Amino acid sequence: MDRSRLHFLPLSVLLCLSHLSVFAPSASTSQERERDRIEELPGQPGNVGFAQYSGYVTVNQQAGRALFYWLVESPASRRPESRPLVLWLNGGPGCSSVAYGAAEEIGPFRIRPDGKTLYLNPYAWNKLANLLFLESPAGVGFSYTNTTSDLYTAGDQRTAEDAYAFLVNWFERFPEYKHRDFYIAGESYAGHYVPQLSQLVYEKNKGIQNPIINFKGFLVGNAVTDDNHDFIGTFEYWWTHGLISDSTYHALRAACLYGSSQHPSADCMKALEVASVEQGNIDPYSIFTRPCSNTSLLRHHLRGHYPWMSRAYDPCTERYSEVYFNKPEVQRALHANVTGIPYAWKTCSDIVGNYWADSPLSMLPIYQELIAVGLRIWVYSGDTDAVVPVTASRYSIDALKLATVINWYPWTDNGKVGGWSQVYKGLTFVTVTGAGHEVPLHRPRQAFILFRSFLESKPMTR
Structure with missing residues (x-):
């Protein structure tokens, strides 16, 4: 989730060891792992019954780039040793997976x-x-670099390369995970990060000298995928939901199509600014709820007028993160900010993302490559998100020209429609009704059901 990065634009503009072996950790890796163990977080509710680790993994010695991670294992009662490992990435670009995915x-x-x-x-x-949460790239959250220019030259390629270096080094610190089924998941601009890292892991697995990562597939939500199709789908969503005028809709299609969402033309920017004014003071990440203001009044409003919205939903949650993760006692417990970063921890970086370098126009060629080799690929979309909306995802998936295995159908939760799904040959698409940009925030139960179905590789229940 990338609210402070993608505020009024539609996409990211604002937007050789075998895996079957048994590993005995060396004394040094055991010490590193134990140093990373979280004894207890400030304000934590008692004995939670699961292990947590957090700390830094250096990904580039010369530049001094180190990425911060937070591992949350399954509860002991659920046999964590039998559970897969899932890496979660948030996008922005420049936003924290600790702030959004984890918190x-x-x-x-x-x-x-x-x-x-x-x-x-x-x-x-x-x-x-x-669950393994990673703050990426360097400069995001607690992740840091000793080379200042890195903050102004980040881009897709280096983000993928550093994330891969992180994984290789992290598995050395946690060798018991080397044999586990491994998945990559994320949302929003991680619609670039996730398939790019997936492709890199797949390609590296073919190298003789590279360690084998037991990679099984990926899951992305409300994902930036293909600039042209995302633009078409976003403008259509705005227009059909009454958020913009007819004239602005036509202006957007004329000025923005066939261009870069990360580096739009001046005419496209002008049309997007007009669209932002016409939309007014709404939360574009959840168009049927009010933006964060007076929390107590807002909660009362939601309960009275939006019965489908989870009562747990609070649009001000990222504010609470900035308070909590800046507390010195929290940072000590997380083994974070060990180098004394000279700026406060923020949900999204003020620099990274604003100076984003390379950003390919489309992820669809990667999808085609990874579908062909049989990896599990699921795409989901909350249908009240106006930033990377359901129509954008549908246009991108349609461009893949995949054969349909199970045609469009409503999936259910306790007899009620939770959304819709279509199973293609090589890809499953799922929508979640009433959910905004951060599906697990708005519809936590339905997102949990979706994740379980993904791990089990079973279609959503009819």
């Missing part, structure tokens, strides 16, 4: 409005898998 979506804890105490997320995904 307000799929992680085990949610932060209370006081910014001091935590409570358990009943639909945390670590009940199904061991």
